Amino acid sequence: MSIDPAPAQTVIAKLDPCGLIAVETWIAAPDVILTLAGSWRSTRVEPTVWWLRGPLDALDDTLARLTSALANDGAITDLSGGFDRLRISGPAWRSALMFGGVFDAEDPAFRPGSVAGTILHHMAVRYDVIDDHTVEIFVPPSYAADLLNHLRAAISRL
């Protein structure tokens, strides 16, 4: 088993905008958030803050649903548009994140379902491991073009 998989078929793409909602709770436990999330993917970004993401056309309904479900146990903020999403697909995504990075994306423990906030090529980013061959990267839109260029170059140099 080599730590450096073949770079072939590793590609990067910018995804379409999605609905993104930050949920903070001052009472509820993590499993409550998972229940609230429903079909939306939830990732924990701070000890008390989760991001839920799902289709834009369901954004308003989800905001309304969360507001009433949370009641006084927490609050929500609509983060839609605040981040661009880049997706690296392919066997060498872990290696690609090591170029200009400081986070151990090659650690096997960083597996599907894991998330991490870190710095990549001087930019604040957030990783969400989708499956063994896919990672999504959240980055503020103003940095997205530079990050995309950087990752394309990194993949080309694998």
Added chain:
Amino acid sequence: MMLIACPHCGPRAHVEFTYERTMDAILSVDVDPDTAVAILFQRENPRGPSQELWRHTYGCRSWLRLTRNTVTHDLAEVVAWPPA
């Protein structure tokens, strides 16, 4: 560059963190003026173990109390702050 064991994220690179201040320099909002001046401008700068407030700014954004040796950079303790 130090490696800081964030209690939420695990060991992470120094650049993900921001130093804020020493723990004894935290001012409450209702601090009286004389105390504020003393804390802000008449601080110790000890050699050796130091209790410091840091933030995992580019990770989980949480606040941490580090016990850091200012001579060797040894980190004796890293805990979430304030304690739950």
Added chain:
Amino acid sequence: MSAPFRNAAGGLIDRARAVRFTVDGRPYEGFAGDTLASASLANGVRLMGRSFKYHRPRGVFGAGVEEPNALYGVGEGGRFEPNTRATDVFLYEGLTAISQNCWPNLPFDIGAVSQVAAPFIPAGFYYKTFFGGPRLWKVYEHLIRRAAGLGKPPQHRDVDRFNHRAAFCDVLVVGAGPAGLAAADAASAAGARVIMVEQDRLAGGGFLRDPAMAGGDDGLVWAMAVATRVKAEGGRVLSRSTATGFYDHGLLNVVQRHVEPGQITRDDGAAQTLWRVRARRVVLAQGSLERPLLFSGNDRPGVMLASAARSFVTRYAVRPGALAVVAGCDDHADLTARVLAASGIEVIAVMDSRVGGRVVAALGSRAVTGAIVSEAGRSRTVACDLIAVSGGQTPTVHLHMQAGGGLAWDAQAGAFAPTTARQNQVSVGAGAGRQGLEAALADGWRAGVEAAQDLGLSRPMGARPRGAAARPTPTVSGCCVTLTDGADAKTAFIDLQNDVTAADIDLAGRQGYRSVEHLKRFTTLGMASDQGKTSNLLGLARMAQASGVTVPQIGLTTFRPPYTPVTLGVLAGEAVGAEAAPRRRLTLQSAHAAAGAVWQPSGYWSRPRAYPMSGETSPQAAVREARTVRDAVGLTDVSTLGKFEVVGPDAVAFLEIICATSVAKLAVGRGRYTIMLREDGIVADDGTVWRLADQRYLLTSSTGGADTMAHRLSYARRVLTPRLQVMVTAVQECWVGIAVAGPNARALVDQATGAAPPRHMSVAAARLADQPVWLLAASYSGERAFEIYVRSYAAQVVWSDLERRVAAAGGRVYGLDAMDLLRIEKGHIVTGAEIDGRTCPYDLGLTKMLRKGGFIGWAGLQRRDFQRPNRPCLVGLDALDGVLPEGAMLLPRAGAAPQGHVSSAGRRVTGEGAIGLGLVASGPDRIGEVMIASSPTRRLQGRVRLTAPLFYDAEGARYVD
């Protein structure tokens, strides 16, 4: 081409692949696997450089990174690398090298000729010349600068690309010699994630020159097997990779060369990678370096380290001479004599200092032609062209020391060896002062096993490799620095690269230098590009001997990174030129570009400064744009402002802690200007706060302060008020902000949204171009204005709609310069100019807005100095002579001390003349006074009248619908 000194067989070279290269334009040929040094020697080239100070002829002295003499400029144009060690560059087709430190050419060097007449430049020459006064230095300087120096800096921009790459491992092994290989093998077998780095292109270390293992096994075959096993276990083996620095908490820099110096990369790939390796355990197996011996002329081409001579013979199948004298202080002398003799070199004398054998002097000039040797007190002259010297082994402790480790003096080895470790590091093998192959293998294996066990890994592993008793085990060595009778200290070189002789060290001692730090600076010992790899210890020992103290009493200088010279480009990585910092792009960047924007850097952002029309200069465009706002309507991008949503039952309580102004009284749908203070009472930033819903607020801050504000808000929320029920979220980039300002703005927004726009300082939700938007009726320009916030992904259509409507209403886009003119005329302060990290609310005329307490900064604001009457305070400035340089001092009269400065300067939008804002001592009490605005550096000066900081619409009538 014939290679007269190449043996017909043997060596780790590929005889099927001839490689052509040139030195000073002269063509040569070598084989793949050769270094520039070995191929040169094979071709009979022995003169490979001139020395730094005296321009003495020099030949190759080592066979690896320790080489002090054979330095070349390698490569061409943007790939030129000066000071490249000929022993540390492997041949590639078309390699070009030029010699250094010589003029007009290497064999005939003017500097060397002049040296015959001139006395040697003694140690401390530079300092003493300075004592002679600056005039004398001026005489010497150009002579010295021309004659001295190592190589020429590259003249072209580096065309190569460099990667930065992070890597993490359980065990990092530095050095793939016998000890390192054993450690990597053991740790890897135990299940550790291993990275092994080796500066050479081949693994093997000492096996490359002395390959025999126990039972006749070949060490190189075993080395390859280990590398294969480590990789198969998911580890990395990085060749041509040097661990250059050991930093805090197990972080090491490893510089990997993908191509040789000057070589063109394939497929536009990177020339080098800087690996930032974070290791849980580090095994340092860097080996040792051999020390020279001191005798007259010990720098002549043909004198070389015994280990180097064995390398050339064994690894490269090159004979560095025909008649050899071998001199040493331990069993390495005998070993070397045997290896040289086996390769066809005639060994005419072996001088072992343990039995009184010494070299007194090397004879010859451009090459060794003979030697005076002494045995049992009797001298004789012998003819020879090679003197192989071995003055003992110095463990390479650089990384150990960089990591805070301690050293102890080993008198028998005559060297410092690692003792205590501060980090998770362990030194093994020759690098730890162990002698012999068996000790190295055992030591390395044990370190690998223990590192893995420390990490809780204990998979069963195979058998430990065995060395051989055949390898020499030195008996007595010490550090030999005594000159034999008859030898001249003035030509007995200690530091070959910086031309420091035994006489220079002695001189330093006589002049009273006792500390190693002083010795180093006085003589420049160890300060060249080799950092004294072969010389430092000899210098210290000589000094100790002369002073009658032990070496540890003299001390040791600090080892600092990098271990070997590093290309600056690899440290920069990709962060060069336009990539030096991330660039933040506006969502609407292409729309601005289409409108003809001239860009202005603003932190990491690029923002439109102005949109000049044909024939306009940028300043002309700014005035025209500002007038359009005053007369009709303008459109601008304010997306970069910091924006935070504050939500929850305690949102108000939290905002009242952050803001020095009142927030509690804000009704839903209303907004107001606010300031935030630092804890010391100084204004940190300003912005606006809007109540979007009952428990939901929007707080804005300046562009430049957005990140700092995010941090401050988090501190206040999590550290100061952890029990409040409030959610604070940075939403800066969720929204694109578009400001529409001017007398026609209200009608325009009315039409665009189909609803009555909110009145001044009110906020409403609306739909515009079929997109949901927030309308914030705030004005920065002094005109009725709206900030329209739309989700970033929907911004394009909203901007286009507004641009069309603005054009129809007789308006156009405006940029940062116009915005500045408008706000100065209206007297609005700005973070970075008036809010400059020194001003408190009193200074800025904001006293009436302050609450009576309960906010961050209140306590600091009670400091007495803030009540001082002559503090610089905000005023308006009306230029009387048409000149108002921004940043100029404000003087009461010519020649007087300054009493303030111009913080912002612009011109009237509606009329003519320069106006600005300034901070002047007791300013508000001096309205009407005339001062002088003076900028000596720009040679600008003019009179200004102090006014109230408001030049336009003092009544605020423009905000009323």
